[in-house]
C-alpha cells in the first residue's frame with residue numbers, strides 16, 4: 415500500500431524532507447540525519463525539539479494531551495509545536511528553535527519561570543507611558559541617594575496600583591513608567607483598566623506629595639499617554655536581568671503621545687484607537703490634531719475629562 419508523504423521545509427537547513435502520515439515531525443527529520451535536538455528522546459518532557467511552524471499550521475495534528483500540558487506550562491503561542499508529538503496532514507514549513515547550548519540554557523530557565531506571558535507573541539494591548547511633572551527640577555536639586563530613594567518609593571506604590579488594574583510595568587527609565595494592560599486577558603476592556611489605573615495613581619500621588627512636601631518641599635504630578643494596538647510581547651532575559659518587554663512601533667507611538675501632553679498642557683492623552691474603545695464612557699473630551707515626533711502624518715489625540 416502506498417504511504418502518504420507530506421513535505422517538511424526546513425528553514426535553517428534550506429532543505430525539505432518527506433514525512434509519512436504516521437510519523438512525527440521529529441521522526442521525519444531524524445530519519446534524514448537532521449541534527450534535531452530531542453533531549454528527552456521524544457517523550458514530550460523537555461521541549462527541546464520545539465519548532466516554529468512558519469507555514470501550514472492547519473496541516474499539523476491538534477496538540478495531544480502531552481503536548482497540551484507542555485504548551486500550557488510554557489505558555490506557547492499557537493505556532494510553537496513539539497516536533498516529537500506533532501504529525502502532519504499536509505505540507506509545512508518549520509524552523510527548529512534549539513540550535514546550541516545557549517538555547518538549551520534559555521529553555522531550561524523557562525521551566526522555572528513563573529511568567530504567564532506567552533513566549534514571544536503579538537498581542538493587542540493597551541500601552542501606557544507616564545512621566546513625573548516636576549521631576550527634572552527635583553533631580554537637579556537633590557543628591558543621587560534621595561533621587562533613587564524617592565523614585566523607588568514612587569515605583570513601589572504605582573506598581574501595586576497598576577497590578578490591581580490588571581497591568582504590568584514593562585520598563586522604567588528615570589521618572590518614566592511603561593506599563594501594559596491586557597496581557598492576562600482577565601479584563602475585556604484594557605483601555606478602561608489603564609484609565610482607572612492612571613486615575614488611582616493620581617489620587618495616590620496626593621498622599622505621596624505629603625511625604626515629598628515635608629521631606630523635600632516639592633510635589634509631583636503625573637502625565638500619561640495611552641494607546642491601544644498590536645505589540646510584540648515576551649519575557650526578555652539578558653542573563654543578569656529578566657523582564658517582560660513590549661516592542662514595536664505602537665510602543666513608540668504611546669511614548670510620543672505622552673510627550674505631547676507638554677505641548678497641549680494636558681495630563682492624560684489617548685490615541686484615537688484607545689479613545690474609540692472608551693468613547694461611550696467618556697463622551698466629553700478635548701480633541702487635538704497634531705504631528706508626532708518621529709512619525710509621519712497627523713494624529714488625533716483625546717484628552718479625557720475624568
Ligand code: FES
Nearest residue numbers: 456458460461498
Ligand atoms: S524531544 Fe523532548 S519534548 Fe520533544
